Amino acid sequence: MFGGDGPESDGIVGDVDTDVLFCGTDLAARIERAETQLIVAATHAAAGRGADVLAVPVAGGYACFAEPHSPLNKVVGLGFDGVPDTALLGEVEHMMAGRGAATQVELSTLADPAIAAMLTARGYHVTGFEDILGRVPNGDEQSVPGVEVRRADDLAAWVDVVVEGFAHPDGVGVPTHEEFPRDVIERVERDMEKAGATAYVALCDGVVAGGGSARFADGIAQLTGAATAPAYRRRGVQTALLATRLADAAAAGCDIAVVTTSPGSQSQQNVQRRGFQLLYTRAVLVKPLV
Structure with a gap:
């Protein structure tokens, strides 16, 4: 939590003026x-x-x-x-x-x-x-006009849009050191959902435009697997997915939300605009x- 009066064992330190996470x-x-x-x-x-x-x-x-x-x-x-x-x-x-x-x-x-x-x-x-970035979820996230985010009731549609998004990287920042076959990614996404990650889809005009997932455990919200179909980029889909998952993280009582990105990527820029700060690098x- 922010502030100097929280338990030090949390490892989270914030400044009342700058809200900098340590x-x-x-x-x-x-x-x-x-x-x-x-x-x-x-x-x-x-x-x-x-x-x-x-x-x-x-x-x-x-x-x-x-x-x-x-x-x-x-x-x-x-x-x-x-x-x-x-x-x-x-x-x-x-x-x-x-x-x-x-x-x-x-x-x-x-x-x-x-x-x-x-x-x-x-x-x-x-x-x-x-890079691993984090922020405190505070439950005051704003919705994005024209984008509806909800928990996925059709896992096939969720997997399809996430895999499609991963297949077309944004090309910003340091090139990724990893590439994986499409069928393997499809199976991994389903395995992650079975492992406790909640699936979310974002819709534009009723069409599934993006997807992501989140796992809430031990006070940590892990925001994972977010991707947008190429035809719907630059429309706030990632911002909407972040807002909903952060709101759910706050409701679940999480004191920190974390996301992993490639250094200098569009995804990193997106989450930093939403208040995420660099915690450390792997x-x-x-x-x-x-």
Whole structure:
């Protein structure tokens, strides 16, 4: 919460004049735990449809594999519960390689620096970055004229518009380090919904123009999977999706809402216009297959 009289363990500090958020290691650890829980739950959802998955605890985080070429294939949540055991990390690398996947680690800039040193010594190299932004949801969001946002009652339409949006990036900012097959993204979106993410669609003139999702847990609102169909961009669809999900986050009692973006992207500009501030960055480190 904002102000100096809130519990320090929240890790959220605001200035009464500038409303600047400060993210310390406590808040970063909360956010990384929430991210880990979501990725693990989505991986288990993939197992429910018959995928040969991997979900192994690693020093407070998890190494996950859902299926070939999936964005769920990574090690998440490291950095806030000690340095990984080298033998266990070697086993994870071996299991990933056995599934035809490089080992990818997403590591917060607020994580224990010894982990980055350990990974680079093992042959990992940085392939990209992603920014984590946050703001306090206060429930006073304004609607966008001409755009109606509601919880999705047709998951097929929601998946279709999100996948279509992801297939046509806006081309702003740093080029993404990742590309995924369309059918894999379709399955991942459904797995995320089964993992507890609530699906939302935005409509313009009754037509589904965009979609997004949100997971509310442990006081954190994770705003995920937002995309707009190319024909409906620059009409406030993302702003409307943000407003509704932030209002629902406030109603759910969340003290922080977070979103992950590519550095310098249109998505980052959109959320910063809605009051989101940069909390920290994750470095994406990969150990290639040999």
